[in-house]
Amino acid sequence: xxxxxxxxxxxxxxxxxxxxxxxxxxxxxxxxxxxxxxxxxxxxxxxxxxxxxxxxxxxxxxxxxxxxxxxxxxxxxxxxxxxxxxxxxxxxxxxxxxxxxxxxxxxxxxxxxxxxxxxxxxxxxxxxxxxxxxxxxxxxxxxxxxxxxxxxxxxxxxxxxxxxxxxxxxxxxxxxxxxxxxxxxxxxxxxxxxxxxxxxxxxxxxxxxxxxxxxxxxxxxxxxxxxxxxxxxxxxxxxxxxxxxxxxxxxxxxxxxxxxxxxxxxxxxxxxxxxxxxxxxxxxxxxxxxxxxxxxxxxxxxxxxxxxxxxxxxxxxxxxxxxxxxxxxxxxxxxxxxxxxxxxxxxxx
Ligand code: AHM
Ligand code: MG
Numbered sequence: 081x082x083x084x085x086x087x088x089x090x091x092x093x094x095x096x097x098x099x100x101x102x103x104x105x106x107x108x109x110x111x112x113x114x115x116x117x118x119x120x121x122x123x124x125x126x127x128x129x130x131x132x133x134x135x136x137x138x139x140x141x142x143x144x145x146x147x148x149x150x151x152x153x154x155x156x157x158x159x160x161x162x163x164x165x166x167x168x169x170x171x172x173x174x175x176x177x178x179x180x181x182x183x184x185x186x187x188x189x190x191x192x193x194x195x196x197x198x199x200x201x202x203x204x205x206x207x208x209x210x211x212x213x214x215x216x217x218x219x220x221x222x223x224x225x226x227x228x229x230x231x232x233x234x235x236x237x238x239x240x241x242x243x244x245x246x247x248x249x250x251x252x253x254x255x256x257x258x259x260x261x262x263x264x265x266x267x268x269x270x271x272x273x274x275x276x277x278x279x280x281x282x283x284x285x286x287x288x289x290x291x292x293x294x295x296x297x298x299x300x301x302x303x304x305x306x307x308x309x310x311x312x313x314x315x316x317x318x319x320x321x322x323x324x325x326x327x328x329x330x331x332x333x334x335x336x337x338x339x340x341x342x343x344x345x346x347x348x349x350x351x352x353x354x355x356x357x358x359x360x361x362x363x364x365x366x367x368x369x370x371x372x373x374x375x376x377x378x379x380x381x382x383x384x385x386x387x388x389x390x391x392x393x394x395x396x397x398x399x400x401x402x403x404x405x406x407x408x409x410x411x412x413x414x415x416x417x418x419x420x421x422x423x424x425x426x427x428x429x
Pocket of ligand 2: 172194196197198359
């Protein structure tokens with residue numbers, strides 16, 4: 081596949097690898113791309129069209145909704161509901177599964193999404209994105225239980241980043257590829273083929289304000305990096321935190337690094353900060369397909385059996401050698417404190 085190939089052509093060529101394919105997945109992906117273009121257009125106009133600011137509601141997790149959270153959620157539903165490729169949807173902004181209404185054709189896929197990730201960046205004109213995950217369904221009327229599949233079962237994972245350029249990054253299990261929206265022709269074109277996250281890096285991304293609540297392995301990792309040339313790595317590190325996971329992860333896909341939203345005492349009761357089904361799982365799929373590692377510190381994220389649509393988990397992802405150091409710290413800590421540690425990694429020292 082050559083650089084410059086349109087997303088629609090890439091999808092059809094992938095479809096041809098499976099003679100039994102009906103084309104439903106290809107059409108679903110085209111609908112998702114259209115939804116992302118529509119959200120991108122609303123994001124670009126910003127204050128000009130009154131999409132900034134708070135809505136008069138909270139979401140099901142008690143978080144203040146922004147107007148754009150609601151608009152993006154509605155645009156995603158609107159672009160996907162009528163085509164007949166989906167059995168049901170679920171989103172960060174809706175407490176329960178959103179069924180395809182009776183009378184509308186239904187398909188064999190489940191679509192889970194975070195319509196607007198990094199909501200706190202909306203009003204400051206910072207980068208934001210949409211994250212999505214597609215799984216299979218064998219039911220005509222799926223329930224929440226049908227959505228609770230391990231991340232390894234995702235058919236496709238992706239995000240759309242609304243940055244200086246709008247980019248869609250996807251994996252259908254054959255590597256991770258990025259397509260940039262060419263605004264002149266209104267099409268996403270392949271600009272980054274088979275992304276490989278560098279194994280080493282001197283950059284990490286973490287909300288330092290939570291430091292006092294972190295567990296010892298994460299404190300140990302950051303203290304080592306802060307020591308710079310005098311630390312065990314013998315080099316100076318840089319810290320970056322955008323506050324929108326799509327952007328912080330995109331940087332890692334482009335040039336390596338480590339991103340973490342680990343467990344801390346302030347969020348332990350909730351299980352973590354980021355949501356498994358529509359944040360951690362799709363991002364972990366993209367990162368692993370690009371040669372990186374994704375873990376809670378103790379378990380591989382993609383192996384977790386979800387317990388609910390809005391379950392939260394600790395997330396530590398990125399360059400192999402950085403994340404392996406963190407895993408080694410967690411392994412020792414788990415042994416000392418009789419905690420379960422199951423992440424298998426060939427790089428363990
Ligand atoms: P959101 O989906 O409601 O925007 O929340 C998720 C975001 C992530 O994108 C980001 O990494 C994190 O929340 C930022 O958290 P913090 O506010 O602690 O910096
Ligand atoms: Mg989010």
